Amino acid sequence: MxxxxxxxxxxxxxxxxxxxxxxxxxxxxxxxxxxxxxxxxxxxxxxxxxxxxxxxxxxxxxxxxxxxxxxxxxxxxxxxxxxxxxxxxxxxxxxxxxxxxxxxxxxxxxxxxxxxxxxTIFAVEHWGDPAWGMNQGDGMEIACNYLYMTDNLLDPTHVAWVHQSSFASAACEDTPLQTTVADSGVTVWRWMNDVDPAPFYAPFLKFKGRCDRKQQYEVRYPSHALIKAIFTPAGTGGEGQPLHEDVFIMDSYNFMTPIDENTTKYYWFQMRNFAPDDAEVSRQFATSVRGAFEEDRVILQAVHQGLAEKTSPNIDLKIDVGPLRFRRRLAQLIEAERAQAAQPAVAETA
Structure with missing residues (x-):
């Protein structure tokens, strides 16, 4: 486990x-x-x-x-x-x-x-950079298995229904996802072009009007995540394109610590590429992020309970490719670790 x-x-x-x-x-x-x-x-x-x-x-x-x-x-x-x-x-x-x-x-x-x-501790790219602000971190206990949280953090689509008043926009419902697999973990991402900014971010953008938005959800083994939000003026975004001078970037660092099979402690903080010394902006973000994560907590605790008590099989969807690949590789790493730990005992017995 x-x-x-x-x-x-x-x-x-x-x-x-x-x-x-x-x-x-x-x-x-x-x-x-x-x-x-x-x-x-x-x-x-x-x-x-x-x-x-x-x-x-x-x-x-x-x-x-x-x-x-x-x-x-x-x-x-x-x-x-x-x-x-x-x-x-x-x-x-x-x-x-x-x-x-x-x-x-x-x-x-x-x-x-x-x-x-x-x-080897998870590296935070802009920690200590005077040009970047930080939204003070927090923590909460969630009554669910930590793998339901890694599932959630490899699922950009859930924001369309769970976070309708904050992170969501209409494009979050149907824009296709891309999945990238690396030795360190799995990333699910997509660019959504010429869309309305999500309510959570709109007040902090340096530009007006519609935008190109990138959602990048990366989870590294065993249970740490970097969620990157990028907003640029419509027509300036896209993979491989240089970032516009008015780009908005927020990197959300998320660390899940399993307490046991049924409970997880969740820690987080955010780095942002603007208003580095603005305490009020930090306060607003910290409050809003906490509220959004409380929405996640309600869903994840109900999912844990529902799957524990299920009377019929659950199904997977196309959007589950990233979470399933992460789980599969993590299971292999855990099994390899167990096998390695068992080797001295086997040799001793022999």
């Missing part, structure tokens, strides 16, 4: 302060806590003695103390103190997880720690 040798967002950076923070990722319970140098550590959230969550304990310096009998654990997961003993007993340790900080988010590596490379 999950790809483990990958980076996932564990929390927003400011979610972890001076107390232990419990999170659940890929069905594993983890405690996050901040060290004296400001870095964040992540440990298995269960004391090896009686499995009390370490998140119910206390931070002491760079270590965490169990709230039951005072066993202490450092950031590597090693026990440094146990009550009434000169040295901690064998097995007195918990799993630790590699962590990294990017874009105001705390990233966690859920697989083999030896393979963790922070340079």
């Amino acid at each position: 999950f790809l483990r040798n990958a980076w996932y967002v564990a929390a927003r950076e400011n979610d972890v302060a001076d107390k232990p923070v419990p999170v659940k990722i890929l069905n594993e319970k983890i405690v996050l806590f901040r060290k004296t140098d400001g870095q964040v550590a992540a440990l298995e959230d269960a004391c090896p003695h009686r499995k009390l969550p370490l998140s119910m304990g206390r931070i002491k310096g760079d270590e965490i103390e169990c709230g039951y009998h005072g066993m202490m654990f450092d950031c590597s997961g090693s026990c440094t103190r146990a009550p009434a003993t000169d040295r901690p007993p064998p097995g007195a340790r918990v799993r630790s997880y590699p962590m990294a900080v990017r874009y105001g988010l705390l990233w966690i590596w859920m697989g083999d720690a030896a393979l963790a490379d922070s340079d």
Whole structure:
């Protein structure tokens, strides 16, 4: 179900302060806590003695103390103190997880720690560029499997019905989609030419009248997405064409972290090529985006429930090519990872 040798967002950076923070990722319970140098550590959230969550304990310096009998654990997961003993007993340790900080988010590596490379975290092209503005990120919990969210983020057509007052325009209903497959993931995209701007974007365009609009929905393995919205004056857009000087670009970064098979934590922020220092524009976008994603949440939770309780088969449509290709390749990556993990055990048995 999950790809483990990958980076996932564990929390927003400011979610972890001076107390232990419990999170659940890929069905594993983890405690996050901040060290004296400001870095964040992540440990298995269960004391090896009686499995009390370490998140119910206390931070002491760079270590965490169990709230039951005072066993202490450092950031590597090693026990440094146990009550009434000169040295901690064998097995007195918990799993630790590699962590990294990017874009105001705390990233966690859920697989083999030896393979963790922070340079492979999803790159944000214009982060820190003074010419680009940022719409402050947010997060929400959605009661659905994360693959229904990757389906949604590889489906430009759904905006015509789910987001009628924001992202939609008439062209969103029937303009054909293109699908591009790469080693990193799948992209579904299309240009819609000489159309009315969608209500969400229209107030921020530098030009008047109709437009050429590109929807580009890219999801990378295991569950991170870049949604690119491009608007240019009608007659100036199209694949391979230079971008007009009045082009509007908004890059929406979306990070899905599976909590378990039925629940997903969703984090996001947007980068825009205008009004870099305008706090009011950022506020308006943040509010509108949150509202649109709330519309998605209602749909996705109902889809999860409907598919879980279905009494007849569901069907696929032509618009599902991108999501289905993404799922197929992700399943292959997960199976290959499992097979690789099983190899040492097989050799040992032999």
